[in-house]
Amino acid sequence: MSDYSFGLPPLATPNPCAANAGRGPCSHMCLINHSRSAACACPHLMKLSADKKTCYEMKKFLLYARRSEIRGVDIDNPYFNFITAFTVPDIDDVTVIDFDASEERLYWTDIKTQTIKRAFINGTGLETVISRDIQSIRGLAVDWVSRNLYWISSEFDETQINVARLDGSLKTSIIHGIDKPQCLTAHPVRGKLYWTDGNTINMANMDGSNSKILFQNQKEPVGLSIDYVENKLYWISSGNGTINRCNLDGGNLEVIESMKEELTKATALTIMDKKLWWADHNLAQLGTCSKRDGRNPTVLRNKTSGVVHMKVYDKAAQQGSNSCQLNNGGCSQLCLPTSETTRTCMCTVGYYLQKNRMSCQGIESFLMYSVHEGIRGIPLEPSDKMDALMPISGTSFAVGIDFHAENDTIYWTDMGFNKISRAKRDQTWKEDIITNGLGRVEGIAIDWIAGNIYWTDHGFNLIEVARLNGSFRYVIISQGLDQPRSIAVHPEKGYLFWTEWGQMPCIGKARLDGSEKVVLVSMGIAWPNGISIDYEENKLYWCDARTDKIERIDLETGGNREMVLAGSNVDMFSVAVFGAYIYWSDRAHANGSIRRGHKNDATETITMRTGLGVNLKEVKIFNRVREKGTNVCAKDNGGCQQLCLYRGNSWRTCACAHGSLAEDGVTCRRHEGYLLYSGRTILKSIHLSDEANLNSPIRPYENPHYFKNVIALAFDYNQQRRGTNRIFYSDAHFGNIQLIKDNWEDRQVIVESKYKNLF
Numbered sequence: 001m002s003d004y005s006f007g008l009p010p011l012a013t014p015n016p017c018a019a020n021a022g023r024g025p026c027s028h029m030c031l032i033n034h035s036r037s038a039a040c041a042c043p044h045l046m047k048l049s050a051d052k053k054t055c056y057e058m059k060k061f062l063l064y065a066r067r068s069e070i071r072g073v074d075i076d077n078p079y080f081n082f083i084t085a086f087t088v089p090d091i092d093d094v095t096v097i098d099f100d101a102s103e104e105r106l107y108w109t110d111i112k113t114q115t116i117k118r119a120f121i122n123g124t125g126l127e128t129v130i131s132r133d134i135q136s137i138r139g140l141a142v143d144w145v146s147r148n149l150y151w152i153s154s155e156f157d158e159t160q161i162n163v164a165r166l167d168g169s170l171k172t173s174i175i176h177g178i179d180k181p182q183c184l185t186a187h188p189v190r191g192k193l194y195w196t197d198g199n200t201i202n203m204a205n206m207d208g209s210n211s212k213i214l215f216q217n218q219k220e221p222v223g224l225s226i227d228y229v230e231n232k233l234y235w236i237s238s239g240n241g242t243i244n245r246c247n248l249d250g251g252n253l254e255v256i257e258s259m260k261e262e263l264t265k266a267t268a269l270t271i272m273d274k275k276l277w278w279a280d281h282n283l284a285q286l287g288t289c290s291k292r293d294g295r296n297p298t299v300l301r302n303k304t305s306g307v308v309h310m311k312v313y314d315k316a317a318q319q320g321s322n323s324c325q326l327n328n329g330g331c332s333q334l335c336l337p338t339s340e341t342t343r344t345c346m347c348t349v350g351y352y353l354q355k356n357r358m359s360c361q362g363i364e365s366f367l368m369y370s371v372h373e374g375i376r377g378i379p380l381e382p383s384d385k386m387d388a389l390m391p392i393s394g395t396s397f398a399v400g401i402d403f404h405a406e407n408d409t410i411y412w413t414d415m416g417f418n419k420i421s422r423a424k425r426d427q428t429w430k431e432d433i434i435t436n437g438l439g440r441v442e443g444i445a446i447d448w449i450a451g452n453i454y455w456t457d458h459g460f461n462l463i464e465v466a467r468l469n470g471s472f473r474y475v476i477i478s479q480g481l482d483q484p485r486s487i488a489v490h491p492e493k494g495y496l497f498w499t500e501w502g503q504m505p506c507i508g509k510a511r512l513d514g515s516e517k518v519v520l521v522s523m524g525i526a527w528p529n530g531i532s533i534d535y536e537e538n539k540l541y542w543c544d545a546r547t548d549k550i551e552r553i554d555l556e557t558g559g560n561r562e563m564v565l566a567g568s569n570v571d572m573f574s575v576a577v578f579g580a581y582i583y584w585s586d587r588a589h590a591n592g593s594i595r596r597g598h599k600n601d602a603t604e605t606i607t608m609r610t611g612l613g614v615n616l617k618e619v620k621i622f623n624r625v626r627e628k629g630t631n632v633c634a635k636d637n638g639g640c641q642q643l644c645l646y647r648g649n650s651w652r653t654c655a656c657a658h659g660s661l662a663e664d665g666v667t668c669r670r671h672e673g674y675l676l677y678s679g680r681t682i683l684k685s686i687h688l689s690d691e692a693n694l695n696s697p698i699r700p701y702e703n704p705h706y707f708k709n710v711i712a713l714a715f716d717y718n719q720q721r722r723g724t725n726r727i728f729y730s731d732a733h734f735g736n737i738q739l740i741k742d743n744w745e746d747r748q749v750i751v752e753s754k755y756k757n758l759f
Contacts, residue, residue, distance in 0.1 A: 027054045044083050045121065047074075058082075059121070060314045062277065063106070064268070064286065065097045066306040070108060072121065072313060075272065078286055078301040084123040095308055096140040096184075100166065101315035109137040109151060116140065116151060116168070121313070129168035131393045139184020139195055142166070143206065146188055146324035146335055146343075150206075152181040152195065161195065161208065163334065163346075169428045170333050170348040171390050174208030183224035183235070189320035190248060191337035194233060196221045201235065203250065207336035207344035214250035223269025223278070223310075227291070228317055236266040236278065243269075243276065243294050258294040262287075268310040279307035286310075333360045333426065348426050349390040350377060362408060362425055363388060365623035367576070367583055367608070369594060370398040372615040375412055377622070380578075382596065382608045389622075390427055399617045400444040400455070400486075404468065405624040411453060413441045420444065420455060420470070425622075433470030436682060436700060443487035443498070443531075447512065448626075450491060450633035450644050454512075456484035456498055462694070463487070463498060463514070465643065465655075472642045472657035475694045476514030484508075486531040486542070486574070490555065492629030494648030497540060497555070499528035507531070507542060509558070513645035513653035520558035530574035530584070530618065534599070535626060541599075543572040543584055550575055550584060550602060565602035578621035583608070585616045592616040641667045658699050670723075671697040676742075678710040678729065701744045708733030 016038035017023065017030035024030035026040035033039040042048050042055035049056055061072045061082040068091055072083035086106075093112035099105065105125070107118045114137065116130035130151070136159065139152040150163050159178040164171035180198040187194075191206050199218045204211035219239030226233055226248075234245045241260035246253045259278070268279040275288040284305035289297045322337040329335035331345035338344055347353055347360035354361050366388035368377050375398060377389020389410075396416025403410050408425045411433075418438050423430035434441075439459020446453055446468070454465045454476075463477040463484060482502025489496050489512065496510045497520075507521040507528055521528075526546030533540055533555060540555040541564070550565040550572065564582065571588035582599045589595065590610035597605045631646045638644035640654035647653055654661060656668035674685045674697035682702040687693045709732040716726035724741040728750075731738065737751035 025053050029055075044081070059101075059104070060312070060316075062270075062272075062286075063097055063099065063311040063313050064279065064304075064307050065094045065108065065309045066304075067093050067308065070094060070097055070106065073301075075312075083121050086119065086123070090117070090119070090126055095138060097309050097311055098140050098142040099311060099313050100142050100144050101313070101318045102144060103166075106313075107140060107142055107149065109140050111135075111137050116149070118166075128394075129166070130164065130171070138181045141184045141186035141193070143186055143188040143337075144318040145320060145322050146206075146329075146337055148206075148334065148336070150184060150186055150193065152178065152184055161193070163206075163336065164348075165334070169390075170426055172334065172346055172348050174206075174336070174346075175204060175211055182222060185224050185226050187226055187228070187248060188337060189228075189322055189340060190231075191322060191339045191342070192248060194224055194226070196224055196235070201233075201250075205336075205338040205344075207338055207346060209338065209344070214246070215244075215253065218244070222267055225269050225271050227271045228319075234269060234271060234276070236263065236269050238263070238266045241266065243289075256294040259289055259297060262289075262297045268307050270310040270312050272312040272314070277310055277312070279304070279310055281305055281307070330358050332358060349386075350388045351426065360426075365578065365621060365625070367594065367619060368401055368403070368410065368622050369585060369612070369619045370401050370412060370617040371613060372397050372416070372617075374398055375401055375410060378594070378609055380621070382606050389425065392423055392427065392430075395421075399442045401618050401620050402444050402446045402453075403620065403622045404446050404448055405622065405627050406448060407468075409468075410622070411444055411446060413444050413455065415440055415442065420453070422468075433468075434466065434473065436702065437473075437684075442485050445487045445489040445496075447489050447491045447646075449629060449631055450512075450638070450646060452512075452643065452645070454487055454489055454496065456487045458483040458485055458501070463496070465512075465645065466657070467643070471699075473695075474643055474655050474657040476512075476645070476655075477510065477517065478692075478694055480517070481508075486529065488531045488533050488540075490533055490535070491646065492535075492631060493556070494631065494646040494651075495555065497531055497533070499531050499542060501527060507540070509555075511645075511647045513647055513655065515647060515653075520553065521561070529572060530576075532575050532577045532582075534577045535628070539577070541575050541577050541582060543575040545572055548572065550582065552599075564599065565597060565605075573616065574618040574620075576619045576621050578623060583619050583621065585612075585619050587614050587616050594619060639666050657695055658697060673717075674698065676713060676715060676727065678713055680709050681707045683707075683710070683713075683727070683729070698742050699744070701740075706734075706738065706747060707731060 047058040161175040241263040243256040286301040324335035375392040400413040420434040592612035633644035659668035714728040
């Protein structure tokens with residue numbers, strides 16, 4: 001932009017910011033003001049010192065939240081944004097905020113998306129930590145010492161206070177029966193929680209014990225806050241404009257009335273040094289007053305309506321220690337402080353505390369079921385209406401589920417995201433194991449002896465197997481399948497069973513390597529939806545969504561076919577057998593229900609859950625009893641280099657997912673040639689001559705850190721000399737050429753371009 005005066009040439013004054021790499025006299029940012037002199041400025045999270053040139057780090061600022069934004073502003077000048085504002089789409093309808101200064105993260109609740117999210121104060125690392133059917137989220141409090149997160153929400157028509165680790169894992173509830181919650185705050189050093197419920201102020205230990213009402217009739221209390229320096233509890237009674245404070249035990253209540261004329265509809269309160277910060281919705285103002293007596297009110301920001309919560313981000317405010325700080329207090333899951341020197345160990349949903357009062361043990365058996373939005377778990381006792389599993393969320397169209405009890409791991413398929421995933425039962429970790437090359441994957445089954453996972457793909461009409469971590473993916477059946485759906489395995493006997501929905505519906509059986517493929521049932525079935533094995537009595541059960549029946553046969557011979565249940569006006573998707581009972585999902589009964597009956601005659605049924613919706617899919621009984629037996633694949637993978645597939649009678653097949661089986665029958669040798677091709681973010685391969693071989697000659701490779709937009713490939717064949725080949729590829733996103741071996745090691749950038757994102 002140029003400045004011209006009529007008839008005069010532009011002024012040829014020197015650029016005051018030219019020196020010091022464009023920073024002029026400034027330490028960070030140099031701006032040219034209207035007099036063409038240098039004006040120094042600072043980036044976010046920094047402040048200009050008294051010399052007006054040097055920026056210093058400053059991580060103390062005022063946080064305030066409105067429904068659609070979170071802002072961090074300068075304490076001295078609240079019109080100046082101290083951090084990058086969080087707005088739509090990251091924010092939908094925020095209600096409360098808190099922070100963890102040690103990791104420099106902000107936490108907030110969003111009632112529209114029913115989530116709790118967090119991000120670093122520099123705006124990066126946005127993630128959802130809680131998203132499990134929570135409604136009406138109100139309070140939120142960070143325990144920065146014990147590294148836990150507390151919040152108030154409603155589940156199953158009950159409002160409660162919940163706690164989890166800061167990453168959202170190990171969730172449980174500690175206080176139930178709250179009526180009208182509004183605020184929540186915590187004192188981790190003292191081990192105390194405080195919250196409002198209607199017009200009452202309440203207190204409890206942070207494990208939920210010793211809950212009591214401190215004050216009643218507080219006339220719409222808001223802004224519940226703790227002065228950690230003077231150990232006082234503050235709140236505003238928005239109904240009459242008074243500021244209230246008391247000792248942390250509820251003693252010495254003081255009512256400050258000097259702000260009654262100033263506050264017409266207070267919505268938030270926070271504390272900093274010797275001042276109280278307040279927000280008033282009717283006045284659309286933020287301001288301060290004296291902490292001691294509420295006098296000297298000062299308006300610091302106008303035209304700021306709709307403030308729902310405020311906090312002063314200050315690392316100095318989050319100090320102290322408690323008995324949970326070191327080694328999680330010796331607790332295996334949750335450590336919850338109850339005083340300066342005491343703590344309680346607690347367990348997440350589906351676990352119980354052992355006799356040492358520190359270690360958590362998962363319950364031995366429970367029923368899992370899938371809905372589109374995730375995986376849930378309930379007790380096997382019909383009268384127990386509690387959860388037995390911390391809900392697994394974040395799915396789009398979850399269908400097939402199975403488990404590996406020895407590793408306490410749950411597996412599932414997601415037809416929406418087209419992937420197979422797994423998670424620890426306590427959800428301390430979760431990962432995707434198969435993310436590409438899937439058609440429509442529905443059923444999965446775990447071989448707990450060999451450590452393999454099987455799945456059906458009715459999009460490509462395949463049955464595949466891989467190791468439990470998703471490696472060595474291998475097609476075992478690719479011919480003669482017509483829409484395979486449900487699947488089950490009997491690892492001790494070496495059998496694989498599946499259902500088909502195609503032109504000729506059937507139930508098939510094969511060995512775990514795909515050999516000896518036969519049809520067990522082909523008559524009198526239409527939509528065989530679910531399949532389950534009774535490992536004790538060697539029976540195979542299935543339900544049919546068209547004939548509305550549950551039937552069973554001898555799993556080895558296919559004989560002795562019996563009807564267990566015949567219904568009407570039902571929509572059975574899945575069946576599971578455990579002990580003396582069978583369990584099934586019925587999407588037509590009571591808006592989606594799970595029912596139970598005796599496995600010999602299920603006419604007398606018990607409904608275990610109702611109202612689960614029409615998206616109810618598979619049921620499975622998580623139990624440790626199932627994982628019995630052994631075979632030759634149990635030890636050292638049966639001697640196989642890649643996959644060990646048991647065929648019964650002490651025989652096994654070693655299979656090579658990538659490469660061909662060597663003469664020794666156990667090791668895999670590399671293919672002499674293959675066709676390599678790229679997607680935008682992945683490198684894949686196919687066979688040059690054997691079109692029937694659907695397995696990849698080399699393992700597919702995807703890494704978002706290296707692959708963003710691969711557009712060209714070159715190949716250096718030196719396998720016979722060095723055992724691997726070199727692959728060269730260009731990535732338009734990174735603007736470089738990279739080199740990697742075809743065992744996906746020794747990646748390096750060999751050409752770096754200054755031109756990026758050209759394609």
